[in-house]
Amino acid sequence: MKNLIDIKDLSVEEINNLIEVAKDIMANREKYSHKCDGKKLATLFFEPxxxxxxxxxxxxxxxxxxxxxxxxxxxxxxxxxxxxADTIRVVGCYSDIIAMRHPKEGAPFVAAQKSTVPIINAGDGGHNHPTQTLTDLLTINCEKGRFDNLTIGVCGDLKFGRTVHSLITAMSRYKNIKFVLISPKELTIPDYIKKEILEKNNMQYCETNDIEEYMEELDILYMTRVQRERFFNEDDYVRLKDYYILNKEKLKKAKQDLCIMHPLPRVNEIATDVDDDERACYFKQAGYGKFIRMALILKLLEIK
Amino acid sequence: MNIDSIKNGFVIDHIKAGKGMEIYEKLNLNKLDCQVAIITNAKSKKTGRKDIIKIDKNINIDIDILGFIDPGITINIVKDDKIIDKFHPEAPNELINIVECQNPRCITSVEKDLDHIFILTDKENQVYRCKYCEMSLKR
Incomplete structure (x- = not known):
């Protein structure tokens, strides 16, 4: 039995396979509409x-x-x-697969040790959120058609933003990826991500606090929200929450085929005037999330 | 200052100055019924100052604890007043219930029956990470 706790649990081959299945589902919805007849998914959300x-x-x-x-x-x-541990043992009696979100980091790993059915980590605190990363990968694949030779700007809260950490980890397996890390100095990427992922994998990266500085080079711009729940000090949150607001003006120098992504929910970091721009992919990205989760459920339930 | 030599047991030497008491506590040496000497701030040619622990009995020492606290130390095995072997402990690949995760967001902070497990993720820099939350261990 397999679980998905961390994106690193999946090999490149397995990710490629999930993406192919997700694309096939998008193209042939009817073919998959009875694949899980009689199966039950338990969604255990210990935090909303x-x-x-x-x-x-x-x-x-x-x-x-x-x-x-x-x-x-x-x-x-x-x-x-x-x-x-007890909750998981009980729920395993009533379901075939479990998607679990928990505020404590490592809770899905504990669940996986005790469970009789596959566990999907649907987010554990500020730690992992592998199905968001799979969603991001499917979006990149569908919108850019490749996983190599990409310059990816990640902007906003790079200190606490787990989606950014996981995306960097996932992309470290592909060739010729350059990251532009855009953040205020208080929210820069942690040293261990630089040392243990970017530098260890010889990935190119640069850091800036100016969202426009490298705009013309970017193939992907991944915006993130500054999350109130990650701050102990409300003043710091208020000061930093609107540090970046992407609008049409700031996109003037951007490539015509730039892909703008955001894990959502958005607050102010992308102005609504960007929503109609062809380069805005964040609502499509939310849609891709459902298809990659369908592919994942099929894989973990071993349904072909 | 004179401290008796030991007949059969261990001399744990070249302990970083100040780490002697931590080793004494982690190895539960206070529970032994034999003589144990802790020498702190002894002169050292190599490091200036060091701590030394002498244990006057053959006991099972948890080498992993010593390797985790300080791989630079020397363990001398003494038999019939003579050192018959000496070695340096290696940093262990896994620590089980030797230290607790200090991350308040870690699942180990609320599920009390869990083992506290740390994995050596960077041997060169001696970085240990919690198996559950992956937070690095602050030392």
Whole structure:
């Protein structure tokens, strides 16, 4: 039995295979509509995340399966003091696969040790969110047609932004990738990402706090939100939350085929005047998220 | 200052000055029924100052703990008043319940039955990361 806890659990070959299946689902929706008949997905969301939960539920429903679960810890037995290990053992009796979000880092790993059914990590605190990374990879593949020879700008909160850390990790396996790291000095990328991923894999990268400095070189611009929940000091959050606002003016020098991505939800970091630009891919990206999750569910349930 | 030599046991030498008590506690040497000497701030040609621990009994020493705390130390095995072997402990690849994860967001902070496990992810720089949350161990 296999689980998906960390994007590093998947080989390049497995990721390529998931992307091919996701593309096939997009092209042949009907063919997949009964693949999971009689199967149940449990969505255990120990902290709320409407977007990710709905994406998982929509994915299972489109495969013909059913969904059960809870959307916050207060409506589960956790509020009575039950451990993750016990919850997982019980839910495994009622479902065929589990998607789990938990505020504590490493909780899905603990769940996977105890579970009798496959576990998908749907986000554990500021740690991993592998299905977001798969979503990002499918978006890049569909929009750019390749995983190599890309200059990728990542902008915003690079210190706490787990989506950025996972994306850099995932892209480190491909050739000729250059990262432009755009952040205020308070939210720069952690040293261990530079040393253990970028430098260890001989990847090119540069750092700037000016979103326009390298704009004309970028193939992809990945915007992120500054997340209030990652700050202990409200003043720091208020000062930094609107540091970057991408608008049409700032895109003047950008390539015509730039792909603008964002894991969503957006607050102010992308002005709404960008939404109609052909280069804005972030709502399409949310759509891709459902298809890659469908491919993942099929893989973990070993349904061809 | 004179401290008796030992007949059968161990001399843990070249401990970084100040680390002696940590080793004493982690190895639970206070629970032994034999003589144990801790010498702190002894003169050292190599490092200026060092700590030394002498244990006057053949016991099972957890080498992993010593390798984790300080791979630079020397373990001398003494038999019949003579040093019969000496070696340096290696930093272990895995630490189980030797240190606890200090990350308040780690699952080990709430699930009390879990083992605290750290993995050596960077041997050159002696970086250990929590198996659950991957936070590096601050030393």
């Amino acid at each position: 995340s409407t977007r990710t939960r709905l994406s998982f539920e929509a994915a299972m429903m489109e495969l013909g399966g059913n969904v059960l679960g809870f959307s916050e810890a207060s409506s589960s037995s956790v509020s009575k003091g039950e451990s993750v």
